[in-house]
Amino acid sequence: MIRRYSHIFGASLVAIVSLTLYSAPVVADDELDCIMCHKYRGLSRIDEDGEFRLFYINQELFNSGPHRRNQCKDCHNDIDRIPHKPAVKVDCAQQCHIVEPSGEKRFTHESIAETLARSAHGKLDAEGNPKPFQEDYPDCKDCHDQPFYRPVSVDKGTIHPGVSERAVTRCKSCHKNGDFAEDFYEHVTSRLRKTRFPMETIENCAKCHQDPEFRERHELDDVVTSYKQTFHGKLIALGSEKTADCLDCHVVAGENTHLIESQSEPASAVYKTNVPATCGTEGCHTQAGPYLAGFQTHVTYDREKYPMQFYMLIFFKGLIAVVLYFFLALIFFELLRRLFPNFTFIREKR
């Protein structure tokens, strides 16, 4: 799968080489004028492996996220002229030109890459040896497409999605230059809620965790399907943003979302002794007792792996079916009698 992605990497690699020509000051200058070509929706080809590679950049959408202050060359730093050769894969851990304000250092995603490397999704085991099925382990782009800001505003105690023009106006009374106020506002308020809609997060995890072949290789349960059957899963399917998605329960306490451990690891948020604390986390079941999730929370009904759960499921499904269809049949025949009150198979002899 990862190999498949690599074919498409070039599309995005070359693709970033653009952006921002006609945009306001916060947007980085496009010094190579990449957008001259990459603004065309049809800039594309089919590569040697038959993969579709699209090099189009939607400027409006690119300028809706935190990367809008980056120049194309910040990520695609192998491109230094136009026309250019196929670009190399972007290394998200490289430094870009943006200076991180708290440390006054050039920004990089290196720390995130390090966190990912020591999580269950890292490519090396605890001894530093490559885990089997290396191609199954994710790189940045396997989970992340280009990020968007998801700002919120608070007006008279009510929270709304989107930017508060009133708040930005207040910021701009001091921070007048360029779009600094808008950018800062969107950057900070987007962190006040989930940066993705929960269903998108679940579908993202499902790309691997719902793939039968992937699960078989790694001996994993079908946790996505079983999650979708839970109360949490159904609420999210109905559009809730307040319900726990995969990240809410599986990220190690106090860490960023890239540190997810196997449930067999004592540090894991879903390790049996950590579950009560995870359920009782801020914004969730803070008043809950230790046994709130003292069961197999989203169980897979696998006959060989979990026979008790499997047969319990069969029993309860059978019970529901027997009770329901018995009474439905009873109602049906009762109605039939109302329809034909005098009908009988037995003829009375007179």
Added chain:
Amino acid sequence: MNLFKRIVFKLYVLILMGFTVWYGMFMYPLIFGFEGKEEAALSLQELGDGVAADEEMFARLIEEQEHTSRTDLGFKVIEQPYIEGRFHHIGFSVQKDQTSMCVRCHGNIPHDKSVELRSFMNMHAFYLACETCHMPPEEGQPDHEFRWYDKDSGKLVPNPRALHDIEESYRTAARIYPTYGNYGAKIAPGIEENGSFRLLHGKKDMLFVERYISEQGRLTPEKKSQMERVIHRGVSEKPIECKYCHNDQDQFLPFAKLGYPPQWTTELTNSSVVGMIEKYKEFYIPSFLTPGIDEGAD
């Protein structure tokens, strides 16, 4: 009156009976649906085990075709085509060309031989009909006229509104993001005859191609070659080159007449674009023009 009441009652009972049956059917997948899903997943897996990589890819492409990605920002929802592994957002779908006889076989992204030019040429294929470049007028023949046609209906349409939006974007300092290259229409060449305009490739040609495709199984290899030759009649070995349009002297395409705004026309015919294409001069001549010659050369 009594009879009427009885009829209403019977109807009522019948409706209730119908509801009871429907409810039983409605509940069945809710109770037993999970096992069904598992079986389906297993059978899919078994199916997957037996297929070659190419077949798997084909199945994926078909699946992806139906797949769109949805990003909910709370204040805006972005629906767009899904391309596995793509980092940058696309934002919208492209209107397909339903009427081009060339696209019918060669697809929307037909150029892939010339490494330097293929993406650029495919880009142009989104708003230029193939015959614009591949069927230039022969020597001694009058120049072609060019018009826009609708990708859906094939009918001639006025110059696209999106071209005006592009001009507007030059005039304002506000952030405006016009769409380039997706106009729902394409430029195609045609001929003025007896005061009326006729596209080089019309409905009749498309019907001919459709008929060839549906009946090619019955044709002998020789007849197939003959038919292909007929279909490609008029296709030039030397297509129109970039510099014929991207120059500041005399352009092959009448940009102004086709609705291209002045500033953008200047951009297309001056400095940067022209400078870049000067560096791209390698062309691939499609081998279908010379049947029998090996297609190996790039």
